Amino acid sequence: MPYENKYIEVKVWSAKFTAYDAKKLIEQGVSSLLCHGRITGKAQKILNEADIQYRENISSDELEIDELYHDEKGESMEFLFMKGWDYGNSIVIRSQLLKDIVKTRSLLGLKNITETIPEGLEEAGEEIDRFDLREIRYQLAEDIATLLTGQLKYVTQQNGHHDNPQILVTLLQEILSEENTHFRFG
C-alpha cells in the first residue's frame, strides 16, 4: 500500500494557535492537531470546516511520560516570519540544529513581546507573542552564518549528504529579507 494511503500526519504545536496557523495547516495536508497552547475560536471554526481533529491545552506532564528518550526524531519547531501583521514564509527546523539556534547570542538577548492584533484584521483583539526581528536582524544573521560555516565543515569532513546547511541558508534568507519584521515560534 502506498505511504500516503496508509499513513496520516499529526502536527504538534507549542504556542497559541491562530486562524492563520489553521489555514496554513490545511495547506500542509495535516490530518489532526495537538496544541500545547490555546486554539482561538476562529481557528477552531476553520479546523472544524476542514474536518481536522484537534486537542488544545495539552501538557506533556499529562501524557504519562516516565522517561524521555532522545533519537532526534520529532524534535522540531517552526519559525514563522511576519511582515508587519501579514504572515510570510515559515521554516521547520529539527533536532540539534534547533538547539544550536535558540542558544545563539542574538536569540538569547532577544525580548519577547506580547501584542494585540489590531482592529480591521482577522482575529482583532487576540494577543500573540512574537519577536521583533528588526532589532537583531544582522546580529542574528551573523550567528546563523557562523552556524552555517560549522555545518559546512562538518558535512565536508563527514563526506556525506546533510540538509542542515540548506536549511540554514533558507533561514538566513528570511532573516535578511527586510520585508520580514517579526517572527514567532510554532
Added chain:
Amino acid sequence: MDEQKSKSSAQKAIESYIEHEKIVHGIVKMGQFHGLDVEATDKNSSQGDIRVAKDDHDQLLGLIDKTIKKNRGKKFSG
C-alpha cells in the same frame, strides 16, 4: 532589568521547544506501548511531527483523551 527580561524570553523559547519535544515523544511512546503503528517524523520538510497509520489514528486520539482525563483527575484530587 533588561538582562533579566531578555533571559526570560530566551528561556521561554527554549522551554517551548522542549515542551514540543516532550509532547511528541510522549504521544509516540504511548501509542507504541499500546501496539499502534506510530512514530515521530524525521524530515525537515515534513507536514507533521507524528506519523500514524490511518487505521490507528482514532484510537491514538482516544488514548490521548483518556490519558489526559485520568492525569488531570489525579492532579485535581491531589
